[in-house]
Amino acid sequence: MSADPVLLGYVDRLSVAAGEEIRLMVSATADYQVELLRLVHGVDDARGPGVRQEVVDLPIGARKGRVQPLASGSYLRAPAHAALDVDAFTVTAWIMPTLPANGEPRAIVARRDLGERRGWALGLTGDDHLAVWAGPGDAPVAVTDRPIPVGRWTFVAAAFGPDGVTLTQVPTPEWPVGSWRASARREGPVEYDAAGVEPLVAAWRGGGSAESQFDDRAAAHFNGRIDRPALYAGAATPEALATADPDRFGLPELVRWRPGQSPHGTRVPDDGPHALHAETVNTPSRGVPGANWTGGEIDFRLAPGEYDALHFHDDDLTDAGWDASVVLRLPAALRSGVYAFRLRAGEDELRVPFFVRPARGSSTERVAVLIPTFTYLAYAGSHSSIEKVGPEGLDYPVTPQHVWAAEHKLCSLYDLHRDGSGCYYASRLRPLTTLTPDYSGPFGLWNLSADLCLIDWLEHEGIGYDVVCDDDLHTEGVAALSEYDVVLTGSHPEYYTGAMLDAHESYLAAGGRMMYLGGNGFYWVTGVAPDQPHVIEIRRGHTGTRGWEVPPGETHLSTTGEAGGLWRHRGRAPQRHVGVGFTSQGGRGHGRPYHAAPGSRDERAAFALAGVDGPIDADALVGHGAAGMEIDRADPALGTPPHTLVLAVADGFPDNFQHAIEEVLTANSRQSAGVEPRVRADMVLLEYPFGGAVFSTGSIAWCTALGLEKYANPVAKVTGNVLRRFLDPAPFDRPQEQR
Structure with a gap:
């Protein structure tokens, strides 16, 4: 990968009225100067009038260079709750990976914090096998012996109890019969305490510091669809897990996220007893068919129970979450037009455009x-x-x-x-x-x-x-x-x-x-x-x-x-x-x-x-x-x-x-x-x-x-x-x- 550019930037809004405030976010490998330009013509072509722009006399000045990282990848984040801190529990989901793991672990449902070296996670290994991570170690404590297929739905589950952990994967639909069905068992006590750790879907918490408004420590991003992720109190038996039907487990529901029940916006409702509603980060795709989609409806509003999936991507990004480098209140008399912040660091230059309307309520x-x-x-x-x-x-x-x-x-x-x-x-x-x-x-x-x-x-x-x-x-x-x-x-x-x-x-x-x-x-x-x-x-x-x-x-x-x-x-x-x-x-x-x-x-x-x-x-x-x-x-x-x-x-x-x-x-x-x-x-x-x-x-x-x-x-x-x-x-x- 090539080196980062010297200058990168964006503004918090493209349309701003005269007299209002605009924020400029910058990532820079060197110190830089900032000034405001009014843009008229942008290109130097011999056939046209050439570059035409003028400097607006506003004091902005120099800024120290600071590199701000991207926090790409979509996931769900729900609040931590004491009701989830039980001695035994079962985690389930239907998943459809859309990309091989490519040597990196991929989280499905997790209450794991690598920075604190504790918690647990259900996910995929770097070679696409279903696995459970628990406690301070980096290696999974249980792994199935067959990879999860890409592009097909699979029911996955893990039951945690004082005597060990059981893993199960069942293709949905299961054809050819038994071809990818697999299970694994880790006998003996496993350290999976996650008190105070928020549940994530399609990621887990990595290490390092969080410098933005978002949790930019999220890691192990899953590529693919996850349908109805849920947690239940108590460890389901291997026989119950093999049914691939949580309703037959006979266990109390702790949390079950149902994207199809509220398909718009960032909120993903929990229909469990504790209302632990989740929020999306970086906008995973909603309104996508889940594991039980029949094709009878193509409008998710008409069959919400068949649209309980989200499609996550490790390159989703709808808010970089950078800190503002410049906060500028525009003059109330500033003429409407096309403007840009011009950033200059030595020979490097970047213009970040925005558009100024007349003051509110006027033309x-x-x-x-x-x-x-x-x-x-x-x-x-x-x-x-x-x-x-x-x-x-x-x-x-x-x-x-x-x-x-x-x-x-x-x-x-x-x-x-x-x-x-x-x-x-x-x-x-x-x-x-x-x-x-x-x-x-x-x-x-x-x-x-x-x-x-x-x-x-x-x-x-x-x-x-x-x-x-x-x-x-x-x-x-x-x-x-x-x-x-x-x-x-x-x-x-x-x-x-x-x-x-x-x-x-x-x-x-x-x-x-x-x-x-x-x-x-x-x-x-x-x-x-x-x-x-x-x-x-x-x-x-x-x-x-x-x-x-x-x-x-x-x-x-x-x-x-x-x-x-x-x-x-x-x-x-x-x-x-x-x-x-x-x-x-x-x-x-x-x-x-x-x-x-x-x-x-x-x-x-x-x-x-x-x-x-x-x-x-x-x-x-x-x-x-x-x-x-x-x-x-x-x-x-x-x-x-x-x-x-x-x-x-x-x-x-x-x-x-x-x-x-x-x-x-x-x-x-x-x-x-x-x-x-x-x-x-x-x-x-x-x-x-x-x-x-x-x-x-x-x-x-x-x-x-x-x-x-x-x-x-x-x-x-x-x-x-x-x-x-x-x-x-x-x-x-x-x-x-x-x-």
Whole structure:
């Protein structure tokens, strides 16, 4: 593993209002300086305006370097209780490992503290055998002679008593009969006192000091699923253990955790007599089928008893838990916009962005830029390309922070966990190594670096703007937008909650005006954890352009219970409210110009292309064309309103651009632009009641062309035409026949 970068950092929230406090967490191998920047344009490309940023005169100054470790790995933690301190007890669970132990012990249920050298644990040895650890020793006191299979459910149990310990494993279902059934016995007294030690599931307490708000001493993380872990008073007999049915043990229940009974949030209820409810740490996957899932229901809310499992990963991380290095109260008069803490240690520099809204309850401009922070989170730290790199190396720039994130498996929603399962959750409370103003990924500028091209153009044009983030839109609904005459999206507003779509529709229905200046927008159903607003969730379902898909029975979001996947399959295709929706992805394929369509000659749209003769194009910083990377089209069958005007069309894309997979019903080779007419980008205008309107470009590349040729290009011209008309209070009227 490579050395840690000199500088790593993150902020406690991405959206903060002027006058409020923001906290910066830093891990640094050297002393460093901190200052505040206002960001305008992030990349130094000869085709564009270059890096544009300014220092904000606020005293922050120097900080001492301090390395803060990551505490990755999910587990359950429950309170210690005297009722658990019995002379004899039995521990049970159903488990499905999803990764071999790889030479390291893996805990299933434990009250073990290596720092104090006491307690007990049921777990797997480094070669996947069921084992019990007890007392001060490092070696297990009992081990079965057959390994637990990966990818299959097994009932496991251990009975502790004054005369010894009995271990049992029974495959569920047991087929072939007896093939992995095994037991082991340790005769004689075993030291397993654990008074005061909290029970953990999927980990045990290691050694060392706990320096953060979380127990970062957790170790022996389990990879896989654990269903209904429980403790019973008394030692079950070997015959009872062999039934693999705790209800037949005849023992009083001490604790039994039932994730399916309360499937949302961090709390895992205990249905035992002492209500020792557990809390999740680092967000193991919830809403996943357990050992007794029949397949009769795929919504965990309808069969909670079949969804009593959690899927744990040793690389889960939704809160790094670092201490704050800087706590800064922003000036109440600080202008809304995109900001960053700049950290500098010698020649090393890191910019950690965040977004400043106007002071609470106010708006300062008529235009709002809607910053797609949920999309930023979804992509943050993406490292699949780094992991798959061949001997020729990467053909795009990476930083030490990117490599560090890949090595530590800080998963984006496009990555796989170490066990090969898809990453369902993303969090802002960890280093977001690709969320930087100069990030250029496999396809060029991406997310923030692309959206700063829009910020830069607004600054150049002298058009005032406030910023509003996805976090604000989800929490506040339409109130986050209602004070603005015009709302501009970024280049790629892909991840949307239902509350955010509701806010869009309410804003437009009340006469608001929106310019959708991106592509592949409003695509994935996204959830936000009510008790963890820093965490978003997706379940990619079984169609759509995706990096992975969920296993059977896992299509519903654990944070909200709603069906995941694409919004179009929930009846909310983006064509319904912005006129266009995703149709093709082209990767590094060369983009294309738009050409005026008959709709541009309609008097309702005469302003849009005014002063533009010929193609609408520019050598965009993504895709080298006005329409590029990912593109959208109008489609009445998917909800494009009948009065929508198609102003311009980009077509003739190279074969890199293939028709969206969700619309390909049978396998064939006729999905490229040359033979599939739906592979095109449509620029549209549609009016809403009370003077509202939407202008959509349907291209991720669009914003990255705005600053080219010193801002004197057709993309900038059309954008300016539309924005100035949208700022004109004169109402838009739909055709008489559409009213």
